[in-house]
Amino acid sequence: MSVGKEELFxxxxxxxxxxxxxxxVLLSKKVVVDRYDAYEAIDKGLADGMDxxxxxxxxxEYFIPELLMCSDAMYAGLDILKPxxxxxxxxxxxxxxxxxxxxxxxxxxxxxxxxMLESAGFEVFDLGRDIPPxxxxxxxxxxxxxxxxxxxxxxxxxxxxxxxxxxxxxxxIRDQYKVMVGxxxxxxxxxxxxxxxxxxxxxxxxxxxxxxxxxxxxxxx
Amino acid sequence: MxxxxxxxxxxxxxxxxxxxxxxxxxPGGMMNAAxxxxxxxxxHTLPEAHHDDRLMAELARDVHKYTGFENFGIPFCMxxxxxxxxxxxxxxxxxxEPKIEKEVFDSVSEVxxxxxxxxxxxxxxxxxxxxxxxxxxxxxxxxxxGNLTGPLSTSASIVNPVSFLKELRKDKENxxxxxxxxxxxxxxxxxxxxxxxxxLISIGDPTATGEILGPKMFEEYALRYLNKLIxxxxxxxxxxxVHICGNINTxxxxxxxxxxxxxxxxxxxxxxxxxDEFPSITTMGNLxxxxxxxxxxxxxxxxxxxxxxxxxxxxxxxxxxxxxSSIQNIRxxxxxxxxxxEYGRSSFLPAQQVH
Numbered sequence: 001m002s003v004g005k006e007e008l009f010x011x012x013x014x015x016x017x018x019x020x021x022x023x024x025v026l027l028s029k030k031v032v033v034d035r036y037d038a039y040e041a042i043d044k045g046l047a048d049g050m051d052x053x054x055x056x057x058x059x060x061e062y063f064i065p066e067l068l069m070c071s072d073a074m075y076a077g078l079d080i081l082k083p084x085x086x087x088x089x090x091x092x093x094x095x096x097x098x099x100x101x102x103x104x105x106x107x108x109x110x111x112x113x114x115x116m117l118e119s120a121g122f123e124v125f126d127l128g129r130d131i132p133p134x135x136x137x138x139x140x141x142x143x144x145x146x147x148x149x150x151x152x153x154x155x156x157x158x159x160x161x162x163x164x165x166x167x168x169x170x171x172x173i174r175d176q177y178k179v180m181v182g183x184x185x186x187x188x189x190x191x192x193x194x195x196x197x198x199x200x201x202x203x204x205x206x207x208x209x210x211x212x213x214x215x216x217x218x219x220x221x
Numbered sequence: 222m223x224x225x226x227x228x229x230x231x232x233x234x235x236x237x238x239x240x241x242x243x244x245x246x247x248p249g250g251m252m253n254a255a256x257x258x259x260x261x262x263x264x265h266t267l268p269e270a271h272h273d274d275r276l277m278a279e280l281a282r283d284v285h286k287y288t289g290f291e292n293f294g295i296p297f298c299m300x301x302x303x304x305x306x307x308x309x310x311x312x313x314x315x316x317x318e319p320k321i322e323k324e325v326f327d328s329v330s331e332v333x334x335x336x337x338x339x340x341x342x343x344x345x346x347x348x349x350x351x352x353x354x355x356x357x358x359x360x361x362x363x364x365x366x367g368n369l370t371g372p373l374s375t376s377a378s379i380v381n382p383v384s385f386l387k388e389l390r391k392d393k394e395n396x397x398x399x400x401x402x403x404x405x406x407x408x409x410x411x412x413x414x415x416x417x418x419x420x421l422i423s424i425g426d427p428t429a430t431g432e433i434l435g436p437k438m439f440e441e442y443a444l445r446y447l448n449k450l451i452x453x454x455x456x457x458x459x460x461x462x463v464h465i466c467g468n469i470n471t472x473x474x475x476x477x478x479x480x481x482x483x484x485x486x487x488x489x490x491x492x493x494x495x496x497d498e499f500p501s502i503t504t505m506g507n508l509x510x511x512x513x514x515x516x517x518x519x520x521x522x523x524x525x526x527x528x529x530x531x532x533x534x535x536x537x538x539x540x541x542x543x544x545x546s547s548i549q550n551i552r553x554x555x556x557x558x559x560x561x562x563e564y565g566r567s568s569f570l571p572a573q574q575v576h
Contacts, residue, residue, distance in 0.1 A: 019390075060471050063435030065386045072387070103317040108382055108433075130320075153427075155510055155541045156318050184427070184467065185540065189511060 005036050009044040012077065016049025017056070019069035021076045028080040038084035046077045050119035054204040064108060067203070071115040094214045095145040097136055099127030100183075101152045101160035109183055110151040112203040117149075120207045133163040140177055146214050149206070150196075152183040161186075162194040178213040182206060226362040227291035228420060234503065234534050235421065235460040235482040243529065245536040245558035247284070248462060248485075249294020250368025251425035252541050255280055257316050258548040259287045268312040271298055271319060274351035281356055285363060287548060289555030292364045293356045296349045299370040299425065302407065303378035305344040307333070316544045326380045329388045329395040337406050341413060350417045357418025367419030369411060371426020371463075372404045372446035373434075379403070382428070389438050396442070404446045408453030415459045422454050423462040424481070430465060431472035439472040444479065451480045462505060466540065477501055488539035493531035507539035508554055513546045518553035525557035 003011070008031060015023040024046070031041040053070040056062040062070075096117055100110050107129040114124050125143050127135060140148050150161045161181050168174040178197040181190070191199035197213055200206040225233075231244040247254040260266045263283045270276040281293040298319040304310045307325035326332050340346075349367070356365045370378065376399050377385045388396050411422050428434075429443035451461045464485040469476065476484060477499045485505035486492060492504045508528065512521055528536050536558045542551075 060435070063438065063471075064433045065390050065438060066435075068383060068387045069390060103313070104320065106320075106382070108386065111383060154318065154320075155514075155543045156316065158543060159545060185510070187511060193515060 005034075005040075006044075008034070008036065009041055009048070012041060012045030013049035013052065016046055016070050016073045016077070017052045019066060019073055021069075021073040024073040024077040025080060028077040031081060032084055037086075038081040039086065042078065042081050042085070046074045046081070047119045047121070050074045050116070054116055054119075054207070058202070058204045064112065067112060067115075068108075071112075071119075074115075074119060093121060093123040094147070094210075095123045095125065095143050096147040096149055096210060097125045097127065097140045097143065097145045098149040098151070099131040099136060100129035101150055101157050101164075102130055102132045103157035103160060104130060104152045104154045106153040107151075109153060109203070110149075113149065113151065113182065113200075113206045116203040116207050117210060120211070122210060133160050133167055136164050137167050137171070137173075141173075145177065147178045147180060147210055149210070150179065150181045152186065155185045158185060158190065161196070165195050180206065180209055180213060228362055228364040231292065231364050231535065232420065232460065235462075237503065242561045243534055243536050243558060244291050245289070245555045246292040246364075246366070247288065247290040247294060247538055247542070248292065248366045248368055248423035248425075248464075249281070250296060250370065250423060251299050251427065252423075252464065252485075252538060253294055253297045253368075254284045254288050254290055254538075254542055254546075254551060255297045255544070256288075256542065256546050256548065256551070257544050258546075259283050260315060262287070266315055267297060268314060268319065271296065271312055272345060272348055274348040275355065277348060277352035278355035278359075281352065282360075288551045289559065290551075291555075292366050293360070294366045294368060294423075295352050295356070296345070296368060299374065300378070301345050301349055302370050302375045302403075302410065305340045305346060306335070306375070306379045306403070306406070308379050318544070321378050324377075324379055324381045328384050329376075329380050329392055329399045332380065332395070332399050332402070334402055337409050340406060341409055346410060346413065350413045353414050353419045354417040357420070364420040365418050366462075367411065367414035367422050369407050369422060369424045369450070371424045371429055371443075372400050372407060372450055373429040373443055374426045375403045375407065376400045377428045386433070389434070389442060393441075400442060400446050401449075404449050404453075407450050411450075411454050411459075412457055415454070415457050419459070421460045421462065421482075423464065423485075424450065425464045425466075427466040430467040431469050432467045434472075436471050436475070440475055443472075444475050448478075448480050455480070462535075464505075464540075473498075483535055485535075485537060486539070492528070492533050496532065503534045505535035505537055506533060508536065510538050510540050510542050510546070513538060513550045513554070514543045516550055518549045521550045521553040522557045525554050529558065529561050 012027045180198045198209045200209040265279040270280040300319045309322040311322040313319045460482040462483045463481040483503040483505045488509040
């Protein structure tokens with residue numbers, strides 16, 4: 001007996017919210033076997049589940065351990081569904097370069113932001129942790145990114161964020177990129193001080209900020 | 222009471238006894254005040270002082286002397302513990318603190334348990350302990366604060382933190398085993414510091430926050446092992462300060478159950494309100510580190526006055542300081558607190574000083 005398409009997508013979304021990686025894999029395989037549209041399954045199943053997990057995170061129902069487990073389930077499903085996306089569904093996505101500034105090797109926050117941005121439809125280039133300022137600029141040029149997202153957990157590395165903006169100014173390309181910042185010691189005041197385009201307090205908020213910065217509504221992504 | 226020494230003052234506050242005015246301290250470790258301005262003027266510099274006991278003691282003395290903070294605080298990083306437990310450390314530079322280059326284990330199930338006695342002979346433990354000794358011998362009036370990286374943060378510094386956080390849910394048995402082992406090690410390390418001159422212990426545990434863990438995990442892991450560590454230190458008759466990072470709202474109900482002698486919080490927390498809600502706790506904090514870096518001495522002075530007026534028990538920066546914080550701003554903080562005593566004794570109270 002085959003379940004309906006919508007019902008299957010709903011189950012997929014539930015499996016992600018419930019942090020059930022095995023179930024997500026099984027259901028993703030079923031999408032492929034039943035020849036449903038993989039892109040739609042990602043959108044209405046996996047990404048929807050991650051979106052709901054993000055809401056639970058904002059409502060302080062879920063915290064970082066839960067969000068990380070949901071994302072494991074989502075990525076496990078993505079691994080199965082991605083090869084089955086039809087070519088004409090591969091729309092041009094807005095690109096973001098993300099990384100943790102030099103001096104800091106903590107990257108939980110950055111990973112969460114990356115996960116949420118990806119599940120919201122952005123194409124994310126992750127430089128990793130402990131990244132010198134110039135590398136952000138080089139990568140953004142190379143991949144033609146719209147946004148540079150900078151993260152840190154350590155007060156001593158906050159200056160690196162200002163340095164990225166200085167480099168953009170010096171190279172007279174500041175207006176080509178939006179710079180967003182976040183992380184434990186960062187505040188809106190700090191973002192304003194260094195001339196960043198935006199600050200977000202958490203991963204879910206970062207998605208809204210990124211959408212605002214590229215000027216798109218959620219549906220248009 | 223006017224001749225009370227800084228050491229006596231903080232020990233009295235931690236013992237809930239009356240004092241002339243609050244102490245103003247910067248504990249060290251995660252919250253250290255080894256700023257570039259100080260190091261450049263004395264030549265006792267990091268990263269060298271992370272290793273050498275005499276240099277570490279000299280730098281702690283410099284910080285005390287130049288900033289006016291009423292304590293010596295060692296070490297100047299959060300990596301002593303993780304290094305001994307096996308992780309690879311990058312010792313940073315003059316302006317950039319050390320960090321974990323790579324956690325030694327990928328999962329809580331892979332942790333190799335070492336003999337604690339052996340570990341205490343490794344890494345920089347001896348340097349920190351010797352520095353405590355030098356500091357306590359030379360200036361007996363100034364309290365020596367030994368700093369620990371808390372159980373969860375240390376655990377997340379030896380196990381990949383992303384795996385670690387997931388395994389707090391997925392592999393509770395091994396997660397408990399690892400954190401318990403780390404806590405046992407921390408107690409023994411604290412014991413060495415106390416035996417060699419540390420007057421009190423300050424624990425910073427930035428991974429153990431409500432924002433990261435949520436209330437369930439905070440209670441199951443953070444509260445449990447912080448208290449185990451605190452009890453271990455109390456059994457050596459030394460007081461303990463615990464610093465909780467970030468917004469504590471989701472875990473506020475557990476704060477009175479942390480058995481430390483003082484609770485320090487981030488700038489986001491209204492300490493006055495926290496005190497009103499839980500009159501039993503001794504509060505420490507929480508001057509904005511943003512202000513210390515970017516503000517003016519006048520602004521710092523005003524905010525310090527506010528903390529004094531709110532009756533905060535121990536005045537300190539709210540979190541880790543930027544190494545580029547200005548010495549003038551830090552002095553404005555410590556000076557304002559120290560002059561508070563004068564108000565208390567003077568018959569000419571400034572008009573705004575209503576207590």
